[in-house]
Amino acid sequence: MDVLVIRVIGEDAYFKLGILSLVHKHWEGKTNQICIATDDMPYFDLCFDFHEEVVVISTSLLTRRCSSLIFSSQRWGDIYIPFNCRRYRLIQIEKKLAKILEIASCKMINEADLSFLITNGEIKGYQQLSQSEFLIMTFIGQGLDCHCISKKINRSIKTIRTHYRSASRKLGFDNHADFFRFAKYISKNNQGVINTLCL
Numbered sequence: 001m002d003v004l005v006i007r008v009i010g011e012d013a014y015f016k017l018g019i020l021s022l023v024h025k026h027w028e029g030k031t032n033q034i035c036i037a038t039d040d041m042p043y044f045d046l047c048f049d050f051h052e053e054v055v056v057i058s059t060s061l062l063t064r065r066c067s068s069l070i071f072s073s074q075r076w077g078d079i080y081i082p083f084n085c086r087r088y089r090l091i092q093i094e095k096k097l098a099k100i101l102e103i104a105s106c107k108m109i110n111e112a113d114l115s116f117l118i119t120n121g122e123i124k125g126y127q128q129l130s131q132s133e134f135l136i137m138t139f140i141g142q143g144l145d146c147h148c149i150s151k152k153i154n155r156s157i158k159t160i161r162t163h164y165r166s167a168s169r170k171l172g173f174d175n176h177a178d179f180f181r182f183a184k185y186i187s188k189n190n191q192g193v194i195n196t197l198c199l
Helices: 013-027 059-063 090-104 114-120 131-141 146-153 157-171 176-188
Strands: 003-009 033-036 046-049 054-057 079-082
Touching: 003 013, 013 033, 013 090, 054 090, 079 090, 079 176, 131 146, 131 157, 131 176, 146 157, 157 176
Parallel strands: 003 033, 003 046
Antiparallel strands: 046 054, 054 079
16 A cells, blocks of 8 residues: 655644644545654655745655656656645645645556656646746756846847746736745756646
8 A cells, every 4th residue: 555655844733733633634634644754854746845835746656656657867857746835725735735635646558758747747737937037047046047047048138028927827816026046046046847736
């Protein structure tokens, strides 16, 4: 029987208990059990990081269900989902959590490419960042402004700003500071493919 290993990072005990109780509520009836990882445990399937306001889905969770497939280590990495609880109501958090758990329980069928899974797999129903939007986000996360990005990729400043606004809207950010913090986190953890999900 599979075990879903969950880690919750953050000092606020109420956030931790709240998330864990919601996970248990939405995971009822599933065949795999839930194990809560301690902070020093190196392995996890799902990580709720309240410092960075992100949920990390370990791709080993998806790939280990398909041992018959050959996976290229260059093409896979963890999947990152923005998770800012401060501005959302409980019902909105529950809906997002339900989607995250749905992804955590999905199975790979015949494709080992993360970008293929995001754009064509079971989670294709969610509106995702385009290649250009993701590229702009990672450049912003590296501290580049619109003028520098414009020169670097030979696109107009207006186009750069349009991609920024579109990426920000899809990811659910309503201010530049939250977008920049997430973009900085992603640029540090970028594996060369689109590894974010907009839920």
